Amino acid sequence: MAEQDWKQQKRPFAAVSTLPLLWTLLFFLLPMGFVWFYSFGRNAGLTEIDIVGTLDNYKRATEWLYLGIFLKSLAVAALVTLICLIVGFPVAMAITFVSEKWRPWLLLGIMLPFWTNLLIRTYALMIVLGQQGYANQGLEALWSGASWLKTLIGLQPLSTWEPAPLLYNNFAVVLGLVYVHLPFMVLPLYSALDRLDKSLIEASLDLGAGHFRTLMKIIVPLAAPGIIAGVMITLIPALGAYLTPDLMGGTDSQMIANVIERQFKRANDWPFGAALSFLLIYAMFILIAMQGLRKKPGGDAR
Amino acid sequence: MAFFKRTAHAPLEYSKSLWMRGWVALVMLFLYIPLFVLMAFSFNDSKRNVVWRGFTTKYYGIAWENAQLWDAMMNSLTIAFFATIFSLIIGSMAAVMLWRFRFPFKSAVDGTMSLPIIVPEICLGVAFLVFFSWIGWPSGLVWPINLGAIIIAHITFCFPFVTMVVRARLASFNREQEEAAKDLGASEWQAFRDVLVPHIKPALVSGALLAFTLSLDDFVITFFTSTPGTDTFPVLVYSLVKRGVTPDVNAASTILILLTVLLTAVALKLQGAKALADTH
Numbered sequence: 001m002a003e004q005d006w007k008q009q010k011r012p013f014a015a016v017s018t019l020p021l022l023w024t025l026l027f028f029l030l031p032m033g034f035v036w037f038y039s040f041g042r043n044a045g046l047t048e049i050d051i052v053g054t055l056d057n058y059k060r061a062t063e064w065l066y067l068g069i070f071l072k073s074l075a076v077a078a079l080v081t082l083i084c085l086i087v088g089f090p091v092a093m094a095i096t097f098v099s100e101k102w103r104p105w106l107l108l109g110i111m112l113p114f115w116t117n118l119l120i121r122t123y124a125l126m127i128v129l130g131q132q133g134y135a136n137q138g139l140e141a142l143w144s145g146a147s148w149l150k151t152l153i154g155l156q157p158l159s160t161w162e163p164a165p166l167l168y169n170n171f172a173v174v175l176g177l178v179y180v181h182l183p184f185m186v187l188p189l190y191s192a193l194d195r196l197d198k199s200l201i202e203a204s205l206d207l208g209a210g211h212f213r214t215l216m217k218i219i220v221p222l223a224a225p226g227i228i229a230g231v232m233i234t235l236i237p238a239l240g241a242y243l244t245p246d247l248m249g250g251t252d253s254q255m256i257a258n259v260i261e262r263q264f265k266r267a268n269d270w271p272f273g274a275a276l277s278f279l280l281i282y283a284m285f286i287l288i289a290m291q292g293l294r295k296k297p298g299g300d301a302r
Numbered sequence: 303m304a305f306f307k308r309t310a311h312a313p314l315e316y317s318k319s320l321w322m323r324g325w326v327a328l329v330m331l332f333l334y335i336p337l338f339v340l341m342a343f344s345f346n347d348s349k350r351n352v353v354w355r356g357f358t359t360k361y362y363g364i365a366w367e368n369a370q371l372w373d374a375m376m377n378s379l380t381i382a383f384f385a386t387i388f389s390l391i392i393g394s395m396a397a398v399m400l401w402r403f404r405f406p407f408k409s410a411v412d413g414t415m416s417l418p419i420i421v422p423e424i425c426l427g428v429a430f431l432v433f434f435s436w437i438g439w440p441s442g443l444v445w446p447i448n449l450g451a452i453i454i455a456h457i458t459f460c461f462p463f464v465t466m467v468v469r470a471r472l473a474s475f476n477r478e479q480e481e482a483a484k485d486l487g488a489s490e491w492q493a494f495r496d497v498l499v500p501h502i503k504p505a506l507v508s509g510a511l512l513a514f515t516l517s518l519d520d521f522v523i524t525f526f527t528s529t530p531g532t533d534t535f536p537v538l539v540y541s542l543v544k545r546g547v548t549p550d551v552n553a554a555s556t557i558l559i560l561l562t563v564l565l566t567a568v569a570l571k572l573q574g575a576k577a578l579a580d581t582h
Binding site: 003 | 522
């Protein structure tokens with residue numbers, strides 16, 4: 001049905017539009033605008049900032065040190081997204097093709113972590129990964145098992161077990177981000193796979209294509225909008241992740257969000273932090289524009 | 303075990319293949335083992351989280367007595383409550399506006415209103431830090447007014463999600479019903495209240511659940527807008543993880559996890575699993 005012109009219905013329009021428009025202007029655009037202006041400013045004194053229209057902050061942000069952190073964040077986010085896709089796709093397939101009786105339970109299994117507090121989840125993972133945590137105990141058991149097997153066939157036993165450093169390094173950051181973002185990937189994938197016309201898969205199998213070929217030629221292209229949605233929904237928060245690298249990373253695993261935080265808290269260099277923030281936002285826009293290019297008109301990818 | 307029993311299956315029954323079941327089982331273990339370990343350790347009779355020293359429920363008592371924990375919980379719930387109410391109102395208004403009317407710069411307005419979903423949390427967080435320090439937001443007000451800054455920030459990133467959910471539901475609304483109500487003498491407001499609102503009610507429920515969870519879950523934006531005395535539960539857990547966690551936090555976390563399970567169960571009862579998955 002056609003939309004109504006606001007001029008013919010001024011009062012109802014004013015009733016529903018005033019609050020959202022005002023709120024967006026006052027509590028979203030204005031704060032973002034401040035940051036944008038600050039990014040062209042310079043520290044003058046401890047708390048004062050002069051907006052002098054300088055590009056120095058952006059120049060400094062594109063120095064190799066910060067560019068490197070930017071690229072590293074992008075690489076980490078891309079790796080996390082790839083792992084989530086590889087791990088999550090079979091799960092989404094399983095949910096799609098499982099019997100009606102089991103499906104709600106599998107969905108619940110994926111959704112519960114999604115609704116559980118992020119900080120609790122991160123902290124729980126940290127308990128398991130710690131020096132004496134269960135992950136290390138499990139690895140130690142495997143190690144001593146392997147050692148015992150070697151003595152069984154008359155070889156030297158393995159050297160004594162050293163606890164593997166599973167926390168406070170880059171590995172922990174990637175694992176933590178996968179742990180947090182996996183449900184984000186599975187749900188849109190399932191949404192797309194569920195809408196897929198199953199008879200097309202049957203036709204492909206009947207006509208002689210193997211399961212793998214059917215997957216690559218039929219299922220993946222048809223589920224493409226869901227795959228892209230899942231990728232974006234994982235990639236964007238992973239790129240701006242603050243908590244996981246802060247809590248689980250080591251000294252060398254900080255990502256761009258941690259650098260931004262430092263400028264606003266300890267380093268107290270707001271203009272530089274503002275410039276970094278806006279570079280991150282521009283990076284998001286580029287990612288979304290790239291997705292927009294691929295999306296067919298009228299396609300609905302949430 | 304029946305779960306791993308190999309039976310003949312039709313080509314489309316992928317979920318019956320052994321490796322698929324194993325894969326799903328592994329993913330579920332990966333997702334749930336940390337949570338179960340955390341819950342188990344809340345009953346551990348030890349000050350540290352590393353070795354099992356016997357069963358006790360005393361940390362639940364200690365958590366119950368912990369004023370800091372209670373304050374943080376109350377702050378979190380109060381913020382989530384107000385953020386949800388306001389997000390519902392503003393979010394559904396925006397949805398109706400974008401669905402019903404044609405107005406100048408509509409696509410720009412539409413895009414801007416969904417920006418808070420896309421803009422990284424850290425950027426929104428620093429924006430609020432800059433904004434509230436620039437307008438000189440007073441600190442040290444009485445509770446719960448001192449939570450105002452955080453509530454404002456939470457509304458800003460929650461209401462676009464409500465808009466998204468409500469708008470999806472509005473698409474299936476038959477405008478003729480509204481016309482009929484008006485032909486039969488209903489005023490604009492009555493038609494809105496008695497015809498449109500009942501139609502979007504399921505979306506309002508799932509929008510409210512989404513906003514509540516997002517607000518309760520948020521750490522980064524709260525971290526940048528909190529002043530002394532406004533620590534929320536995630537901010538408290540964060541500072542404890544940095545300094546060393548006491549076991550009563552495990553107990554509180556366990557209770558929060560169980561509450562989440564309960565809320566999810568309620569949501570499922572109200573919405574059905576499929577509909578809930580579609581809102582994300």
